[in-house]
Amino acid sequence: MVVRNYIVKPSLASLTVTLLCLSWLLFTGKGSTQPTDTETWVDASLDITFINGTFLDVNIKLDAHRIKIFDKSYNASEIRTRYGEDGAAFKLVLYNHIESILDDSVFPYCENEIGRPYVDEDSLLQTSGNPYDPVVFYMDCNISLMPAFFGVENIISSIGDFVNGVLDMGGGVSYSFDFVADAGWNITYNFILSETMEAVEVEEGSLSLSGKKITWEIDNWGGNEEKTEEGGFTVKYSNPTSKFENEDIYLDVSFDFTGVEKTSLTCTIQVTAVEVTDLVSLPSFVSDLSYVPADGVRLFVQEGLFSWETVHSKIFDSLKKEVERDLAASLNISFNPVITVNTSTTSNCSSPYDPSEMDGVPPLSSTLSDDVYLRLCNISSRAFFGFVYAGGVAQLSEEDISIGDLGYPYTAHLVLPPDVDGSCSWNKSSYLNTSVRYDAAPCYGDEKVERYIEGELKSIDLDLTSILTGRSDVVATIDARDSYIIYHITPPEEFKLPERISISQINADLIRLCIEEKVFDERTLQNYFAHQKQLAEQHFSQVFSIPNIEGYIDEWRLVESREWDGNVREMNDEKPFIIPIYTRLSYKTGFKFSFIPLSFTISNQSIVCSSIQGEKVFYRFFFPKGLDVVCNDTLNMLSVNRTSDGRTFIEVVFDETEGNLTTIIVSYSLKASSVFVVLTFLPCIVGMVVLIVLAAVIVVIRRKRRKAAPVYKEEDFVPPPSQK
Structure with a gap:
């Protein structure tokens, strides 16, 4: 309000005028806003x-x-x-x-x-x-x-x-x-x-x-x-929907083992808020805005301040490098992920932003994924789930999946096959701690192990050296086999199983899997096979009463035993694991020969059969065609059978419950038929005939040389050289 002032000489008249003016101003209420000279x-x-x-x-x-x-x-x-x-x-x-x-x-x-x-x-x-x-x-x-x-x-x-x-x-x-x-x-x-x-x-x-x-x-x-x-x-x-002072980035890490034989590692990067100054310089009329939520990024792209390519290169690609490096280092794996941007949170977002409710929903999202080789309980994931499907209970902890500090908050998920219990989640402030089990896994009581100790009489040959000494012996050659057949057993001491996996018995498929996945190293296997070979040699010596028999592992049959369908989800003992040991041994024995009828007899032969603690043992002895077998044993446990091709074999079976207390002696005699005698002695006869013929030829040649007159050959005379 402007008040116009009038300067007058101080007098009573002027004071009176002033008072009158003020009274009028108070009456009108307008004072000096009253113009006097404006249009x-x-x-x-x-x-x-x-x-x-x-x-x-x-x-x-x-x-x-x-x-x-x-x-x-x-x-x-x-x-x-x-x-x-x-x-x-x-x-x-x-x-x-x-x-x-x-x-x-x-x-x-x-x-x-x-x-x-x-x-x-x-x-x-x-x-x-x-x-x-x-x-x-x-x-x-x-x-x-x-x-x-x-x-x-x-x-x-x-x-x-x-x-x-x-x-x-x-x-x-x-x-x-x-x-x-x-x-x-x-x-x-x-x-x-x-x-x-x-x-x-x-x-x-x-x-x-x-x-x-x-x-x-x-x-x-x-x-x-x-x-x-x-x-x-x-x-x-006064109260904005969002006010971020820092970046808000969250990682969702998933270890997916549903494929059992491979691990799919996925890391979803969720960007709720980001530093906008890394992306663009905002217009000058905008202030105090350093961090914006995901809605803000979508808004600024929509308004043309920057492009989605800028977001990909400066946000997603940068985060990919960080996460890839940190996960690979924490897990000690090779991690080469493929990045996939979730366009439903970026360029194809159905609700990109609401100016009246600017928040981070949905967050900008991209996914890193790769199949990795991750060990659980210090064994391959395939071997790990083999133990679980075979009945083992595994305890997983931070030692198995150690994510460490990724630089951002995270939630990690352990995703197991649907039929396996133990899936869980953890984060930076908690730890992985879960028990993994398969409720439908096979459940075993006692061990199931069988052993086949077999001998096959391959040949009977005349011992010519015994004839020269006045004796009549034959040499019997036997192929012997000890097949240790494992269906399911308590883990042997030689097998060092993972400490955090408890399993009462391992079955045949699990043994094969552990060999494939190198849970059992080569030295462990060789020690175990050597132990079984030593036991087989002892069995051979006991059965045939021959000391110091050396056995050999049948590598071809062992390789065949390792073969299986490889299905980790079906771990069973339908096809047992066999450790085959073989040897060939020979021994001399007397025989009686008869020309009429043409035959020979081998008598007073014996083998010793004993039960073995915890094993069902089959003793089988096969004889060639043409031999009649007469046998008996001390406990009347013997049975005589024939193979499909007509060979005779005798069999003794001990149940696994009999322990080491049962031993029987099987006595048998062999009587050869005429055909067998001929076939048996034919090589000797042919050899003797050949020797006789050779001797006769030599004698004839010598006699002819003695009767012939000596013939001298005239030599030309060459005179010696003359001397001068």
Whole structure:
């Protein structure tokens, strides 16, 4: 308010005049706002209310003290008088002034909807007796701020989403204005913030105590030209949906063992918030926004500040390198993942952002995946699940899957086959600790082991050396085999099983698997096979009463025994594991020969059969065709059978429950048929005939040489050389 002062000489008269003037001012209530020499006098109050960051509701009150139309100025009283005829003209003058102020100065380049002025009917009635009481008009306007208002017309298309999104992410938005008041106008600009907003910085204007109202007053009722003033302020949301001070990145790591024979390692990277300054420099009217949620990234890409290729290269590729390096180091594996960006969280997101609720849902997501070789309980995953499916219970801990510090919060998942119990999850503040078992695994009671000790009489040959000494012996050659047949057994001491796997018995398939996956190293296997070979040699010596027999492992049959279907999910003992030991031994024995009928007999032969603790033992002895076998044993446990090709064999079977207490002696005699005798002695006969023939030939040749007269050959005489 400006008060005009008059300088007079101090006197009683002047004091009286002054008092009268003050009394009149108090009566009218207007003081020095009363002009005396202007053609226009309007007091305007613009209440500009923020509905959101870019949409403003403007309510204007116009106190018209004097308006000039048709080159004539009308005071308030005259306006009332002429309003019936010239009301439209008065409104047009006011409208044009407000339109010029809003469109050209305060809100240029914006979409402004300016309503027509309407009069306050009560103000047309002069009731106070004050001729300067204004006629009051009102106007209602809507302002939509456009990109050009912020100076980003070539960068951002949807300025409403951008500004409101920035505010809802905790950022500040600055507004700059050029305020103006035409000559004869006093204008008050009141910016009223919404309930969600607060002013954090004001330039030149005044801020109310509530912090919700910012005011600029420009008085120009006595001026001859327009008056301008610059101002601005920065606002934020009091409680934005998101306000991140740091990156928010989460890792979801999955160790998928559903394939049993391979491990699928997958790491899903979820970016809820990211440092935006790594991606772009924000427009100058945006402040205090360093980290934005996933919605903000999608918004900024939508508005063209950067591209998805930039997001991939600066966010996903960078994180891939970090995670790949850290996981490979923590797990001590080779990890060469393929990265797959989840486009449903990026370019093809069905709900990319909501300017009124800017958050990290859904987070930007990419997945790293690779098949890796991961050991559990210090053995391959295939061997591990072989133990589980064979009935073992495994205890997994951090020692098996040690993720360590990946630099980001994470949740890890152990995903087991659906029929295996023990799937679990853990994170940085907890540890892996789970028991893995298969409820439908085979359950065994006692061991099931069989042993076949077999002998096959391969040949009976005449011992020529015994004939020269006056004896009659034959040499019997026997192929002997000791087949140790394992269905399921208590793990032998030689087999060093993983410490955190408990299993009462290992079956045949599990033995094969452990050999394939090198759970049992070569030295362990050789020691175990050597032990079985030593036992077989003892059995051979005991059975045939021949000391120091050396046995050999039948490598071909052992390789055949290792073969199986390889199905880790079906670990059973249907095909037993066999350790075959063989040897060939010969011994001399007497025989009786008969020409009529042509035959020979071998009598008083015996073998010793004993039971073995925990094993079902089969003793079988096969004889060639043409031999009649007469046998008996001390406990009447012997049985005589024939093979499909007509050979005779005798068999003794001991049950596994008999322990080491049972031993029987099997006595047998062999009587050869004529054909067998011929076939047996034919090589000897042929050999003797050949020797006789050779001897006869030699004798004949010698006799012929003795009877023939000696013949001398004449030699030519060569005289000696003459001597001079």
